[in-house]
Amino acid sequence: TSSVYATLYFIPGIALIHGLLCGVIYYSFPYLCISGSLLLTAILMSEHLDDSTDIINNVKKAEFMSQILMYWVLHGYGILSIVTYQKLSYWYLFLTPLPTVFYVITLPFSIPIVQSMDEEIQDGHGGGRGI
Numbered sequence: 001t002s003s004v005y006a007t008l009y010f011i012p013g014i015a016l017i018h019g020l021l022c023g024v025i026y027y028s029f030p031y032l033c034i035s036g037s038l039l040l041t042a043i044l045m046s047e048h049l050d051d052s053t054d055i056i057n058n059v060k061k062a063e064f065m066s067q068i069l070m071y072w073v074l075h076g077y078g079i080l081s082i083v084t085y086q087k088l089s090y091w092y093l094f095l096t097p098l099p100t101v102f103y104v105i106t107l108p109f110s111i112p113i114v115q116s117m118d119e120e121i122q123d124g125h126g127g128g129r130g131i
Contacts (some may be wrong), residue, residue: 001013023079029081030077030078030079030082031073031078031082032078033034033075033077033078033081034075034078034079034082036074037071037074037075037078037099038072038075038099040071041068041071041075042099042103043101044064044067044068044105045100046069047102049062065097068100069099071100072096072097072100075096075099076096077092079092079095079096080092080093
């Protein structure tokens with residue numbers, strides 16, 4: 001019975017919070033969509049792509065590509081929602097795959113261990129750790 005009374009106290013409070021903050025959620029939703037798609041794309045890419053040779057192998061997998069396409073749809077929805085506040089232009093949808101392309105292009109520069117090993121091999125120090 002005490003849970004019934006607690007519910008009677010919480011429902012008006014929840015309704016008040018919803019009434020006060022529904023506009024904030026409405027206007028921040030496109031930005032949350034873009035932020036979420038960027039975060040999820042970065043997490044997916046960091047889990048599946050260890051080096052540039054893994055890109056071709058993972059593109060062939062249906063699960064990986066379906067996740068990437070879902071994140072692109074989420075990113076495109078966020079971009080389209082923000083753009084329609086000012087004017088309707090579909091050219092901004094070409095920015096949808098930009099985070100994925102940027103990650104793939106900068107992947108060789110984000111693995112410093114591989115770069116230092118390549119420099120050691122080119123310098124002729126072999127595979128040992130030079131002190």
